[in-house]
Amino acid sequence: MAARSGLRASVRTLRTSDSIYCRCTRPFSTTLPSRYPAPSPSDRTKTTHFGFEDGVSEKEKTERVAGVFHSVAESYDRMNDLMSFGWHRIWKGHFVSSLNPGASSSNPPKPQRILDIAGGTGDIAFRMLHNAHVLNSNPDVHVTISDINTSMLSVGKSRSEALPASQQTALSFLPADATALPDTIADSSIDLYTVAFGIRNFSNIPAALREAYRVLKPGGVFACLEFSKVGNPLLNAAYKRWSFSGIPMIGQLVAGDRDSYQYLVESIERFPTQEAFRDMIVDAGFVVGGDGYENLTGGVAAIHKGMKPLKS
Amino acid sequence: MAPHESVRHQAGAGSGPASAVIAAASATAAVVVALTTPTTTRPPPGAFHSAERQILSAAYRHVPEHGFTHKALSLGARDAGYLDISTNVVPEGPFSLIKYHLVSKREALAPRSAEIFNAPVAAAADGATPDTAAGSRGQLLTVPERVERLTWERLLANQHVIHRWQEALAVMAQPSRVPASLHELALLSDEIHHLAGDLAVDPSWYTKRASLSTIYASSELFMTNDRSAGFGDTRAFLRRRLDETGSLAGALGSIGQWVGFTASAGLNVLRSKGARI
Numbered sequence: 086m087a088a089r090s091g092l093r094a095s096v097r098t099l100r101t102s103d104s105i106y107c108r109c110t111r112p113f114s115t116t117l118p119s120r121y122p123a124p125s126p127s128d129r130t131k132t133t134h135f136g137f138e139d140g141v142s143e144k145e146k147t148e149r150v151a152g153v154f155h156s157v158a159e160s161y162d163r164m165n166d167l168m169s170f171g172w173h174r175i176w177k178g179h180f181v182s183s184l185n186p187g188a189s190s191s192n193p194p195k196p197q198r199i200l201d202i203a204g205g206t207g208d209i210a211f212r213m214l215h216n217a218h219v220l221n222s223n224p225d226v227h228v229t230i231s232d233i234n235t236s237m238l239s240v241g242k243s244r245s246e247a248l249p250a251s252q253q254t255a256l257s258f259l260p261a262d263a264t265a266l267p268d269t270i271a272d273s274s275i276d277l278y279t280v281a282f283g284i285r286n287f288s289n290i291p292a293a294l295r296e297a298y299r300v301l302k303p304g305g306v307f308a309c310l311e312f313s314k315v316g317n318p319l320l321n322a323a324y325k326r327w328s329f330s331g332i333p334m335i336g337q338l339v340a341g342d343r344d345s346y347q348y349l350v351e352s353i354e355r356f357p358t359q360e361a362f363r364d365m366i367v368d369a370g371f372v373v374g375g376d377g378y379e380n381l382t383g384g385v386a387a388i389h390k391g392m393k394p395l396k397s
Numbered sequence: 398m399a400p401h402e403s404v405r406h407q408a409g410a411g412s413g414p415a416s417a418v419i420a421a422a423s424a425t426a427a428v429v430v431a432l433t434t435p436t437t438t439r440p441p442p443g444a445f446h447s448a449e450r451q452i453l454s455a456a457y458r459h460v461p462e463h464g465f466t467h468k469a470l471s472l473g474a475r476d477a478g479y480l481d482i483s484t485n486v487v488p489e490g491p492f493s494l495i496k497y498h499l500v501s502k503r504e505a506l507a508p509r510s511a512e513i514f515n516a517p518v519a520a521a522a523d524g525a526t527p528d529t530a531a532g533s534r535g536q537l538l539t540v541p542e543r544v545e546r547l548t549w550e551r552l553l554a555n556q557h558v559i560h561r562w563q564e565a566l567a568v569m570a571q572p573s574r575v576p577a578s579l580h581e582l583a584l585l586s587d588e589i590h591h592l593a594g595d596l597a598v599d600p601s602w603y604t605k606r607a608s609l610s611t612i613y614a615s616s617e618l619f620m621t622n623d624r625s626a627g628f629g630d631t632r633a634f635l636r637r638r639l640d641e642t643g644s645l646a647g648a649l650g651s652i653g654q655w656v657g658f659t660a661s662a663g664l665n666v667l668r669s670k671g672a673r674i
Contacts, residue, residue, distance in 0.1 A: 183490075189481045190471035197482065276482045304480040374449045375488030392486040394448060395478060 133288050136351030143288040147262070150286045151234050153345040154205070158236040160340040161206055167339060168332050168346075176386050177208055177281060180310045183379075183388065186277055187217025187226045196225035197276040200300065202263045202293075203283025204230040205237025207244050207256075209310075213279070214252045224251060231259040231266075264292040266300060275300045281310040285356040294369035301393045307371055311362075312353040313380070313387035320383050328353065359387050366391040445497065449487055451477045453497040464561040465494045465568065492574055495565045499581045502554040503588055509550055510592040514543065543593035545639050548613055549632055551585065552620055556628065563621050586610045604646075612638040 135141040135149055157164065165173045189195045197217070201210040210228045217226035232238045238258050245256055261267050263280070264287060278297045287293045297307045315321040328350040336346025357365065363377035371391025379388045445453060456473025463469040470484045470491065487493045538546065555562055569578035586609040595605070615638065620631040668674055 184482070184485055185467070186482065188467065188471060188484075190468065190475050191481075195481055276480055302480060304474075304478075304483040306482045306485045308485065372446060372448045372486060374446055374486040374493075377488075379488070390485050390488075392448060392483055 134355055136348045136355065146288040147233070149348075150288075153348050154234045154286075155236045157336075157340055157342060157345050158205070158234070158240050161237070161240065162208075164336065164340055164346070167335050172382065173282075176310060176381050177212060179381065180279075180281060180308070180388055181209060181212040181216050184213070184277065184279070184306070184308055184390075185216065185221070186213045187221035187223035189221070189223055194221070194223040194225065196227070197223070198274060199226065199228045199277045199279065200270065200275045201228055201230050202278065202280040202297075203232055203286070204279070204281070205232040205234055205241050207241035209279055209281045210241070210256065211245070211248060211252075214248070214255060218252055218255070224255070227255050227257070229257050229259050229270075231261045231263065233260065233262050235260050263287060264289045264296060266296050270300050272299050273302045273305075276302060276305050278305065278307045279309070282312065284309055284311055285352050291365060291369065294366060294371075298370050298393055303393055303395045305393050307366065307389075307391045307393070309362075309366075309389045310386060311389070312356060313362075313378075313384050314358045315384040316380070317383050320385075324385060359384070359389075362387075362389060370394070445493075445500075446486075448479075449493070450497075452479060452484065452487055453494060456494055457497060457501075460494065460498070460558050460561060465491045465498075465558075465565045467491055470494060492568055492577075495568060496577070496581065498558065498565070499585070502551065503581075503585050505554065506547060506551055506588055507592060510547055513546065513550070514538070540593050540595050541639065541643060544589055544595070544609065545636065547589045547592055548609070548616070548635060548639075551589065551613070552616055552628070552631060552635070555617065555620065559620060562617070566618070566621070582610050582614060586613060589613075608642045612642065 132140045133143050133146050135146050141149070154161075169176075186197060186199055187194065189197075199210075199213055201207075201213070204210050207230055210230045214226070214228055217223050230238065230241055232241070238260055242258060245253055248256075259267075259269070261270075263283075278301055280293075284290060284293065294307070301307060315324050332350050333343050333347045336349075337343040340346070356362070359376075359378045359380065363373060366377065366389055367373060369391075370393070372394050373389075373391050377389060377391070379390075381387060452470065452474050454473075455476040456470045458476075459469040459472045463472065467484065467490060470487060471481055474481065474483045484490070489496070558565070568574060583606065586606045589609060590605060597605075612635065616631060616635045619634045620628055623631045625631075664674060
């Protein structure tokens with residue numbers, strides 16, 4: 086925060102709000118100052134990485150990821166459209182329809198409890214509610230949207246007000262850390278655990294997978310939609326070019342926040358390959374079918390699914 | 398002349414009962430090994446994980462009533478003690494159910510072939526129904542006859558789901574499913590030729606498998622509309638197609654022989670006229 090030019094500091098003093106978020110007119114070419122000091126050597130007890138930056142403590146990563154999403158919450162959906170050319174809607178639609186929540190062989194249909202982790206703005210949750218309530222005519226499907234970040238949750242809350250009343254009553258919001266879910270979510274109580282474009286931001290992915298395993302019923306499904314590795318070298322070259330030059334630039338122009346979007350693309354780069362992440366899911370005790378993952382758009386994103394076995 | 402030659406050649410390559418016994422025994426051994434090996438976390442490609450297999454085998458029982466659909470999968474998951482959502486562990490949904498049918502019926506062909514071709518004593522002891530009597534003569538069959546018999550056995554394995562098979566074929570013909578479906582078809586025709594004791598490794602390896610794949614696929618399509626008793630029309634159809642292939646291969650062989658003979662004779666005529674060739 087400190088080490089930026091005096092000009093920028095003086096611009097900031099002109100702003101009425103004391104918030105660091107961009108709610109005001111911003112000079113076209115400037116970005117927000119970095120909000121975080123260099124990591125202090127004292128709290129390096131258990132380290133992870135933040136983008137390409139190594140040796141960041143887990144606590145600090147949690148805070149810094151929170152900062153990123155606080156700052157991008159309001160422009161999040163617009164930015165998703167710009168960054169993926171609207172294609173993220175196709176991925177999310179496919180993710181939800183392949184999971185087919187609410188489908189039941191019984192009559193009346195059996196209730197289902199769904200936990201949507203890192204689901205802040207409700208993109209996945211609203212689609213699942215639509216799929217369950219409207220397409221599968223199963224009103225007994227309840228979705229809990231959980232996010233560590235209250236800014237994202239509040240965006241989701243305000244967006245949920247546009248939903249039909251029956252779907253609003255089937256929604257609840259829970260601010261929680263996915264690596265240590267609160268006791269209000271009991272062991273073996275969830276049918277479906279979803280996390281879309283969130284798991285790479287977790288400070289401790291194996292711990293989050295263990296938590297998922299804990300809260301899922303035997304037979305329950307863990308499903309993850311996440312950016313992944315592109316197999317085709319030509320597509321990969323174009324994709325890397327776009328993600329490392331295009332996305333931070335759009336982030337600066339549209340959201341006024343280059344650093345946050347630089348972090349996003351770096352975190353995508355640091356995320357394990359499809360096979361490695363599949364093995365992490367298996368290591369947490371889940372069983373996977375077939376390859377255990379499905380590539381979308383040549384591997385730009387991938388869906389991983391795992392099921393908690395009946396007898397562990 | 399040529400067709401008989403090729404038949405004899407193939408029979409020679411198969412070298413009669415002894416090698417067929419070995420081939421069938423090794424195939425059976427492979428199946429036994431596959432079944433007894435402890436399931437690791439990662440199944441070999443094309444096979445199914447144990448949880449997947451539980452759901453699929455339970456769902457398969459619902460296929461005659463509900464078809465190769467998500468409904469059947471969901472009922473299967475319930476029967477196997479899983480949740481409705483657990484069908485997600487089956488990676489390709491209804492297509493996995495179709496693949497389960499294809500793989501399990503292909504794998505069942507090896508024991509069935511051993512039963513038909515290599516158990517004359519047991520069959521005779523069981524009493525001579527016409528079918529087992531035909532089986533007891535199995536060792537005398539030529540390779541093309543064995544191919545016909547095994548293809549027929551595989552077609553018969555479809556009879557419980559044949560009224561649902563057109564739906565399955567439609568799913569298999571979807572562009573994203575075509576490669577996997579063709580791969581399974583290739584594996585089937587290879588399995589049939591292997592079990593029939595066809596050990597030839599000349600270029601006809603490819604043409605034989607390609608023609609059998611075509612014949613099998615068309616017979617299967619014919620069978621979906623066959624209402625005759627015991628699918629007799631399908632078997633006649635299958636025999637006609639196989640005979641056509643045999644006579645076509647024979648005709649091509651004869652043409653090749655004629656072209657070769659005429660060319661060398663012409664060459665010799667030219668040489669006799671003093672041409673320096």
